[in-house]
Every structure is written in C-alpha cells, then in structure tokens.
Amino acid sequence: MLSAKRILLIIGGGIAAYKTLDLIRRLRERGASVTPVLTRAGAEFVTPLAVSALAGHRVFSDLFDLTDEAEMGHIQLSRSADLIVVAPATADLMAKMATGRADDLASTVLLATDTPVLIAPAMNVRMWQHAATQRNIATLKGDGITFAGPNAGDMACGEHGPGRMAEVPEILDAIEHALGDGPLKGQRVLVTSGPTHEPIDPVRYIANRSSGAQGTEIARALAALGAHVVFVTGPATVPPPDGVTVIRVETAREMLDAVEATLPVDAAICAAAVADWRVSSASDHKIKKTKGGLPVLAFAENPDILATLSQKTTGRPRLVVGFAAETDDVITNATAKRARKGCDWIVANDVSPATGIMGGTENAVTLITADGAEAWPRMGKDQVAVQLAARIATALS
Numbered sequence: 001m002l003s004a005k006r007i008l009l010i011i012g013g014g015i016a017a018y019k020t021l022d023l024i025r026r027l028r029e030r031g032a033s034v035t036p037v038l039t040r041a042g043a044e045f046v047t048p049l050a051v052s053a054l055a056g057h058r059v060f061s062d063l064f065d066l067t068d069e070a071e072m073g074h075i076q077l078s079r080s081a082d083l084i085v086v087a088p089a090t091a092d093l094m095a096k097m098a099t100g101r102a103d104d105l106a107s108t109v110l111l112a113t114d115t116p117v118l119i120a121p122a123m124n125v126r127m128w129q130h131a132a133t134q135r136n137i138a139t140l141k142g143d144g145i146t147f148a149g150p151n152a153g154d155m156a157c158g159e160h161g162p163g164r165m166a167e168v169p170e171i172l173d174a175i176e177h178a179l180g181d182g183p184l185k186g187q188r189v190l191v192t193s194g195p196t197h198e199p200i201d202p203v204r205y206i207a208n209r210s211s212g213a214q215g216t217e218i219a220r221a222l223a224a225l226g227a228h229v230v231f232v233t234g235p236a237t238v239p240p241p242d243g244v245t246v247i248r249v250e251t252a253r254e255m256l257d258a259v260e261a262t263l264p265v266d267a268a269i270c271a272a273a274v275a276d277w278r279v280s281s282a283s284d285h286k287i288k289k290t291k292g293g294l295p296v297l298a299f300a301e302n303p304d305i306l307a308t309l310s311q312k313t314t315g316r317p318r319l320v321v322g323f324a325a326e327t328d329d330v331i332t333n334a335t336a337k338r339a340r341k342g343c344d345w346i347v348a349n350d351v352s353p354a355t356g357i358m359g360g361t362e363n364a365v366t367l368i369t370a371d372g373a374e375a376w377p378r379m380g381k382d383q384v385a386v387q388l389a390a391r392i393a394t395a396l397s
C-alpha cells in the first residue's frame, strides 16, 4: 500500500516517541522509506541509534551540521518526501509551525516544505485544551495540515483527557489516506459553504439558516479522492473538515473576494447559503430603540458568486456546480436556476420544513445537468457528498 512512498518523519520530544519506533517498523513493512529527523527534545526519549537502526537510514538532527548541508541541504530534505509526518507533535512544535518559526532543523524543514504535512499531536490534556494551543490548531488546520488524533485516555503524566498520541494503526491509516492516489489527485477544487452574515449594526445581522453540513461533507469527500480543496466558509455551526485549506469569511462580499483570490481552480462547488441581500446602510454604532419609531433598513443586492464564476469569460473553472434549495416546483425552479446562473450542474433539494432536510443529517437531491434531471434516493448528507465527489471526479477526468 505504501510501496515506494517516501516519508520524512519528524520525532518531537514527548514520551509518545517510543510509539514512533513501532511506527517506523510498520511503515517499512508496508514498503515505505523513512527518513528520520530527531529534535533535540526527541533525542531525550529515543536514541538516534534506535531510530536509525529501525529506519535503515541515518538520522538528521542538527540544522548546522555541515556534512548534512553538503550532502543534503535542509531545503532539499524538506522536499524530497511524499509526506512529512510529525509524531509526536508537541505543543511547542505545533506553536512553532503555527507561527512560522525556524530555529532548528525540524521547524526549518516544516517551514521550507511544499509537501503535505500530517501531525500526530501528543501532550498533557491541559496543554491541549489551552487557548494558545487551540488557536494554533485552528491555524494549522487552516494551513491544510492534517491531524491524526490525539485520543482521549489515561496519560503518562497521570491525568485523563484528550492529548494522547493516536495509536500506530490509526497513524498508519491517516498516512495511507493522506498519500492516497485518488482520482482527483492534482486537481484544485473550491467549495463554498455555510451561511453568510450581513451586518445591520455591530451587534445584529441577517443570515440564512445553514449549518454548513452538506458543504463540509462535500469538501471532505473531495479531499478523500485526493483533491486539493480550498474551503471558503461563512460562520457555519459544524467544524470544517481536516486536510483542506480553510478560508473563513462573514459576508457575501468577503466570500466573493476569497473565491476570486482562490482562482484558478478545476472545479467550483457553491454549497454556501449566501444572503441575497445586505443592509446597504449598516450602522457603525448600535441602533438604539427610540420611542415611537422603528428602524427602516434599506437593502442592496449581494454579488452572486455562483453566477460570477459560471459566467467568467477567462479562467472559468471546468466544472461549476450550484445548489438550489427550493420549497415549491423543485425541478422546474432548479432547471431555470441552472440556465439563469450559467452553471454546469445544479444539486436541487426540497427544503420544505416537513422534509427535515434543513439542519438534518439526510438529504434527497436531484442532480440537474445538461442531460436532464436525475433523482437520487434519500440518504445521509455524507453519502450525497461521496456520490457527488465521484461524479465530479468522472467529469474532470
């Protein structure tokens, strides 16, 4: 499964480093080659000799080792792998990654690389839960770093909770997943998701009801097929998936700016529930209740992101997919919407309250293409996403 895959394995300083020795063995059993980088703290837990004996490769540890620089500079080291794995990834190493520091070989390699990175965090539960680490996690996920674990459980320090490094089989699964040569490998796909919030004043806004669940599942399914997914999301209630580049926005206009900045892409999937209007005269100050008067809000139309992408004369994605959430005449309205916006496909669904689809876990969609309407059976939103991603892969191949 991992034959001929090149793993650059960075071993940080934590007691979980002993599990990394087993990880090296299992990777080699599966045919991968392992180039180890041992941090100074990591060497307090496992010896360079044990690591090199298991890896069958010399251990790199010092940024200023002249022999290393002559034989293989840190830039080359950072790029000569199919995947960089950090296990254990300590709180300190994650903080360095999140802030872009490069003060030792491991952090320099991580800053210089253009290779996908997967980390297996391991730390005390309080350190994991600390606001600073949580900020760093969000930053790293936004940078497209993939996480394996951590798990919850008893820790070497005697405490209990999240922070235990994932078990070796789980890390192996994550590595195989990250290296997957899916049908969308090399394709860049944009997914918009979630609602937009349009401010009325600093404390109030208008919005659409959207959890972001369907868009999140689509992004996850596309990434699982090997696509590089850029996920532009409004303030959704479900967290974004791992392994995608996350760009967070609030308003429709910010979403359009983020989408334009992401181009070119091979495909664009517009799953966001964008507010059609914004308050044209949003106030910088909180609007106060005044006796005998109600505020009058003037509206302006928001840019239509799906139509903008679909109607581009240069740099149009090869495939543009929109959604139609309708309550009446679903197929007729959605077919007209496809023509009006100029997109290739419309995924139409009936969001009447009785269907329980809005905010629920299931969806019953009809795919509308140039060839007509194709009704899919009701299924989980994750399954809709998997099927749609497979169709997208076929269309782009």
Ligand code: CTP
Pocket (backbone or CB within 6 Å): 192, 252, 270, 271, 272, 273, 274, 275, 276, 302, 303, 304, 305, 306, 307, 321, 322, 323, 324, 325, 337
């Ligand atoms: N969409 C968009 N930008 C907008 C509005 C909608 O990109 N400003 C996209 C949505 O992401 C979705 C599709 O367009 O893919 C359907 O949007 P919808 O709001 O249903 O379309 P409308 O043009 O508003 O049609 P109607 O009001 O008639 O339902």
